[in-house]
Amino acid sequence: MKIFDETDVDPRITRGLKVAVIGYGSQGRAHARNLADSGCEVTVGLRPEGKSWARATADGMRVATPAEAAEGADIVALLTPDMAQPAAYEAVKGSLKPGCAILFAHGFNVHYGRIKPESGHDVILVAPKGPGDLVRRQYQEGRGVPCLMAVAQDATGKARERALAYAHGVGGTRGGVLETTFAEETETDLFGEQAVLCGGVTELVLQGFETLTDAGYQPEVAYFECMHELKLIVDLLHEGGLAKMHEFISETAKYGDLTRGPRVVDDHTREKMREVLTDIQDGTFARQWTEEYESGMKEYEAMMNKDLEHPVEKVGRDLRARMSWLKARKQAAA
Secondary structure, eight states: OOEEOGGGSOTTTTTTOEEEEEOOSHHHHHHHHHHHHTTOEEEEEOOTTSHHHHHHHHTTOEEEOHHHHHTTOSEEEEOSOGGGHHHHHHHHHTTOOTTOEEEESSOHHHHTTSOOOOTTSEEEEEEESSOHHHHHHHHHTTOOOOEEEEEEEOSSSOHHHHHHHHHHHTTHHHHOEEEOOHHHHHHHHHHIIIIIITHHHHHHHHHHHHHHHHTTOOHHHHHIIIIITHHHHHHHHHHHHHHHHHHHSOHHHHHHHHHHHHHHSOHHHHHHHHHHHHHHHTTHHHHHHHHHHHTTOHHHHHHHHHHHTSHHHHHHHHHHTTOHHHHHHHHHHO
C-alpha cells in the first residue's frame, strides 16, 4: 500500500494547471476554490440560469457554460450528482481537447458503464473522504482531508501524475492520498453508505427509538439515548478508533457493548450485509437506482417522506430547538 503525501510531489505541480470543474455543489465548490488557491487556472462550468452561477461568481470564480469551461482544460472534473453526470459528460464531450483527463470524485458512472470516455483521454478519480465543507475548511486551516486516487484509463502516460496533481491541489496530499481502483472505490463507498454509515446507522437508531417508545418510555428520553448521544460515540471512534471509545465510556457501557452488541448485530446481519455487497458488485443496485431515477423517483420520494415523518424527527426538532449551541454552530458555518 502506498500513501502519497506532500513529499511525493513538486509543490509547483499545480501551477498553471487548467482545470474545468463541472458542478458547484458541496464537492464542486470546495474543489474549485482549493484548486484556485493552489495555483490552478480554474473555470467552473454551470448552466447560466442555475442558482450556482451567482454563487460561484460571488466566490470570485471564473464561470462559463460546461462546454466553454471544458475548452482547453487539462483536467475536466465532473462533480455533478451521479445521476446527472452522463448528461454533463455529453455537454462537455465535444469540447474536450485531445489527451485531456476526465476526472471523477466517485467511480459510479465509469464502473457501471453509464459513461464511456473515448480512448484518447485519461480517466482518473480523486475522492476526498469527507464532505465538501470539510475539504474546504481543512485546506484553509493548512491541513487536508485524505483522498483516494485511481486511474481507469491512461491514454497519455501521465494519468497517475495528473490525478496526484489534482489531489495535491485540493489538499489531499496533506492528509494522505491512497491509491485504489475505480471498482474498489465505487463498491466500498456504496457498501459503506448502505450497510453502515447511512442505511445501517439510521435503521439502528430508528429501531432503538421504536423499541423504547413501544415499551412505554418517553420519546424525548429515547431520542437522547438513541440519536443525540450517537455523535459523542462517533466522535470518539473518529478520533481514536475502538481504543479511544473504550477509554472514555464507563465500565458498564463497555460490558454492555461487548456482551449485547453481538446479539443485536449478529451473523444474520453479516449475511444481509453480504447480500447488499453482492447487489453492488453485480450491478443490481446501480440498475435499480438508475431505473428509479429515470422513472421519476416516486418510490424514492415515498420512502423519503416516510423517513422524514417518523416520530423521531418531530421529537428531535423540538429538542434541538432548545440547544443554543447548535444554532450558534449553524450560524458560524453559513
